[in-house]
Amino acid sequence: MAAKLILSMDGGIIKEYPLNKERITIGRKAHNDIVIDNLAVSGEHAAVVTILNDSFLDDLDSTNGVEVNGKPTKKHFLQNNDVIEIGKYKLKYITDQITQTTPEDFERTMVLRAPIRKEVPAPAGSKPAEPQGGMKVQAGGRPAHDELADKTGQFEARPSGMSGHTPSQTDHGLQAVSASGAVPAGAPKQVAVVQVLTGPNAGKELELVKNLTTLGKPGLQVAVLTRRPHGYFITHVEGENFPLVNGRALGNQAHQLNEHDVIELAGIKMEFYFKG
Amino acid sequence: MKIAEALEIFSQTDPGMVRSHNEDSVACEPACGLAVLADGMGGYNAGEVASGIAVSVVATEVSHRLLNASPVDISENGGEELGVSLLRDNIQKANASIFHAAQSQPQYAGMGTTIVSALFYDNRVAVGHVGDSRMYRLRGELLETITHDHSLLQEQLDSGMISLEDARMSKNKNLVTRAVGIDARVDSEIHVHDVLVGDIYLLCSDGLNDMVEDDDIQATLFALQNNLPLAASQLIQMANDNGGRDNISVILVKVKAKFAVPRGWMAKLFNWFER
Numbered sequence: 309m310a311a312k313l314i315l316s317m318d319g320g321i322i323k324e325y326p327l328n329k330e331r332i333t334i335g336r337k338a339h340n341d342i343v344i345d346n347l348a349v350s351g352e353h354a355a356v357v358t359i360l361n362d363s364f365l366d367d368l369d370s371t372n373g374v375e376v377n378g379k380p381t382k383k384h385f386l387q388n389n390d391v392i393e394i395g396k397y398k399l400k401y402i403t404d405q406i407t408q409t410t411p412e413d414f415e416r417t418m419v420l421r422a423p424i425r426k427e428v429p430a431p432a433g434s435k436p437a438e439p440q441g442g443m444k445v446q447a448g449g450r451p452a453h454d455e456l457a458d459k460t461g462q463f464e465a466r467p468s469g470m471s472g473h474t475p476s477q478t479d480h481g482l483q484a485v486s487a488s489g490a491v492p493a494g495a496p497k498q499v500a501v502v503q504v505l506t507g508p509n510a511g512k513e514l515e516l517v518k519n520l521t522t523l524g525k526p527g528l529q530v531a532v533l534t535r536r537p538h539g540y541f542i543t544h545v546e547g548e549n550f551p552l553v554n555g556r557a558l559g560n561q562a563h564q565l566n567e568h569d570v571i572e573l574a575g576i577k578m579e580f581y582f583k584g
Numbered sequence: 585m586k587i588a589e590a591l592e593i594f595s596q597t598d599p600g601m602v603r604s605h606n607e608d609s610v611a612c613e614p615a616c617g618l619a620v621l622a623d624g625m626g627g628y629n630a631g632e633v634a635s636g637i638a639v640s641v642v643a644t645e646v647s648h649r650l651l652n653a654s655p656v657d658i659s660e661n662g663g664e665e666l667g668v669s670l671l672r673d674n675i676q677k678a679n680a681s682i683f684h685a686a687q688s689q690p691q692y693a694g695m696g697t698t699i700v701s702a703l704f705y706d707n708r709v710a711v712g713h714v715g716d717s718r719m720y721r722l723r724g725e726l727l728e729t730i731t732h733d734h735s736l737l738q739e740q741l742d743s744g745m746i747s748l749e750d751a752r753m754s755k756n757k758n759l760v761t762r763a764v765g766i767d768a769r770v771d772s773e774i775h776v777h778d779v780l781v782g783d784i785y786l787l788c789s790d791g792l793n794d795m796v797e798d799d800d801i802q803a804t805l806f807a808l809q810n811n812l813p814l815a816a817s818q819l820i821q822m823a824n825d826n827g828g829r830d831n832i833s834v835i836l837v838k839v840k841a842k843f844a845v846p847r848g849w850m851a852k853l854f855n856w857f858e859r
Contacts, residue, residue, distance in 0.1 A: 359736070361755035364745065385750040418625065419696055419763045519800055519822070522807045532807055534818065537825050543818075546810040 311363055311386075311403035313356065315342065317396055327358045333368075334394065348372050348395035356386070363401065365392060498582040500540050502533070505570070505577040515583070516540060524551075529574045531558075533565070540565045540580070547574075587617040590843035591704055594812040595619070595835040598820045600791055601828030607631030608789045608833040609697075611643035616650040617704035617843070618643060619835045623717050623789040625763070626686075626695030634682050634697040638764050641678040642701050646670045655705035656845045667705050668774055671712035675699060675764060675772040682765025696763035699772075700731060700787050702837065704779065706845040712774040715760040718793055720801065721777075722784040722809070727802035730777060730785075734762035757794060784809055785837040788819075791830035795823040805836075812836045 313332075315322045325332065325342050332341040335352040344353070350370035357364045363386040367374045375393040376384045384390070392399040500516040502523070514521070516533055522545065524530040529547030533540055541562040544550045550557045552572040553565070565571075571578045593614050599606040607624040609632070620642045624635030655667030662669065678699070686692045698715025711719055716733040732738060736759040740746040746754065764770050784805050793801070800822055808815035816834050823832045 359740070359756065360759070362740075362746075385746055385753070387753065418758060419760055419766050518803070520803050520807055520818070526810070530810070532814075532818075534821075536821070543814060545808055545814060 311358065311361075311401065313342070313392070314400045314402060315344070316398050316400070322397075327356060327363055330358055332356045332358070334399070335368075342399070344394065344397050346395055346397070349397070353394055354392070361403070362386075363403070370394075498584055500535070500565075500580065501583045502571070502578045502580050505579055507576045509576075523571075523578070524573050531571075531573055534562070542571060585841045585843050587704060587843050588614045590839065590841040591617055592812055592838040592840055593619060593835065594816055595621075595833070596813075596816040596820060597833040598824070598828075598831065600831050601824050603829075603831055605629065605632065606831045607635055608791070608831040609635035609639040610787075610833050610835055611639045612835060613643055613647040616647045616655075618646055618701070619785075619787055619837055620699065620701040621717055621787045621789060621833055621835050622697045622699045622764070623715070623791070623831070623833070624695065624697040626692065628691060630686075630692045630695035631697070633685065633692060634695040634765050635699075637681050637685065638675075638678040638697045638699050641681055642671070642674045642699070645674045645677060646701075646703065654845060655703060655710075665710075665776075667703050667708075667710045668776060671701055671703055671710055672772055672774055675701070675712055675714060676770060679764045679770040680768075683768060686765060694766070696766040698760060698789070699764050702785060702787060704837070704839075704843065707779050707842055708776050709779050709785065710774060710776045712772050714762050714764050714770055714772050716790050718786075718788055718790075720786040720788070720798075720805075722786070722802065722805040723780060723782070725802070725806055727798060727805065729798075730775075732773070733760075734773070735760050757790075779839055781839050781841060783839045785839075786819075787835040787837075789831060789833045791828070791832035792819055792823050792834060794830065795826040795828065795832070809838065812838060 311327045313325045313327065315325065329341070332355065333352055334340055334342040334344065334354045334356070336343070336345060336349040337351040340352065350368070350372070352368045353370040354368055354374050355366045357366060365374065365376065365381070365384045365386055367382045372395060373380050375381065376390055378393070386401045388401065388403050390401040392401065502514045502516065504510055504512045516535060519535045521533045522530055523533060524547070526546070529549055529551070530545040531551045532543050532545050534543065541564050542551060542553065542558065543562040544558055544560060550559070552558070553563055553569050565580045567581050569580045571580060591614065593612045595610045595612050597606060597608050597610050609622045609624065611620045612618070620639045622635035622638040624631030624633070626634055649670055653666055655665060655670070657666045658664070659666045659669040682695065682697065686695050698717040700711070700713040700717040700719050702719060703710045711730055713719070713731045714734060716735045718733065719730040721728050721730050736756050737746070737751055737754050739761065741748065741751055762771060786801070786805060796819065801819065804815055804818050804822070808818060816836055819834050820832045
């Protein structure tokens with residue numbers, strides 16, 4: 309089933325329009341695909357452009373504008389159940405193509421035979437244009453836990469710039485769990501903590517809020533704590549000595565941490581536990 | 585320094601959590617500083633066949649040619665460096681092999697593959713790619729995408745039709761606009777980049793970057809840069825923990841030292857003393 313728009317006013321459904329063309333226009337004049345004969349609606353008010361499974365709404369410089377889910381917008385990537393408002397009229401966008409939540413949606417890669425826009429081949433050996441704009445990723449700000457490291461110069465506990473999973477990613481009109489944006493189902497809900505037991509930082513707590521946290525001192529001994537859907541794991545990264553868990557040396561394999569395990573690394577003992 | 589000593593290369597491939605077989609192929613030729621990764625497509629085992637042909641043609645042909653030639657030599661036709669023309673010519677050659685196999689054998693009809701290949705030489709890297717397999721570079725703490733996907737989604741991003749944020753929710757992630765082996769000729773994109781000591785390069789199939797956010801890739805490479813095998817398995821594990829819906833392949837290349845090609849008799853003499 310193709311995606312469709314359902315036109316309604318004051319709760320009463322007027323008509324359904326399948327999005328079966330690349331561009332569907334909405335306006336007051338008769339030549340539009342969706343005609344809304346109301347003076348608040350511009351002659352050519354808005355358009356919905358559909359490219360395969362994705363649809364986009366464009367405001368065609370209308371006098372009274374367009375709202376999507378209550379927010380004025382010029383351009384919007386439509387998601388299932390979005391409501392477009394034009395004056396008193398509502399157009400609900402319905403698609404049965406759910407954003408990649410089931411294996412079937414993850415279609416096998418296919419080739420578009422005719423490129424939409426023929427690219428000019430870049431001269432060989434030349435520098436390319438800027439790397440993809442916006443794709444630059446900067447490490448997140450160093451959290452305050454850095455103090456652990458810098459005060460003694462002996463011990464470093466450094467949550468890496470891992471993307472924290474923020475709730476805002478889920479209230480984006482997308483009920484389903486997106487490919488990697490949200491906390492995986494069954495992820496540990498309690499906050500895991502490593503508390504330093506010995507050395508000058510004894511008593512300090514490090515909350516494991518990132519997917520990846522490195523412990524230790526680069527060049528000497530480093531281990532990484534990873535958060536996975538079914539728990540927390542410690543893995544040796546570098547250094548001649550392997551970390552000890554409850555007095556036993558780890559191998560090269562990841563080791564799942566249990567409540568109140570004691571980790572010993574670079575001469576510092578730490579306890580792992582869940583808080584709250 | 586010799587290229588094999590200047591680089592540390594590690595590759596790993598995994599079928600993922602959903603697919604029964606692995607249609608990705610990877611090859612590394614440390615002796616000549618070459619890494620090649622391909623993500624095949626096509627029915628039955630045609631995807632594996634296509635990616636396998638692409639990787640073996642490029643890896644064997646390039647490394648064979650470099651046994652008695654230098655990548656900085658100027659090639660006979662067109663005046664570009666051999667490093668660049670070798671990638672272009674052999675991606676073309678792989679294209680012809682796949683195309684002919686697909687034409688002559690009905691079970692392979694329509695098969696094709698993406699490819700990303702990197703040839704390191706003279707403190708630079710030539711990168712040739714077709715489709716949506718990527719190369720990233722971690723320099724310091726900054727992760728950048730070096731390649732530009734040949735995909736519908738990337739074209740939409742380029743034209744400003746869709747924002748980077750929205751692109752994550754697109755249902756058109758699986759459409760590439762170029763692939764190796766589907767037409768008589770292929771237009772590969774080749775660029776040369778300067779390389780710095782300490783850089784980490786990641787070549788990957790879309791099974792990684794569709795499942796793992798760039799921030800998480802950055803954090804993993806940065807935190808685990810002194811242990812490439814662990815970094816590779818951590819990347820694959822994250823993709824699988826997030827669903828692992830496609831095959832996942834990664835090649836990691838760490839630049840440990842400079843690898844300039846000596847030029848002129850002074851340089852050659854100097855190089856001789858260094859040995």
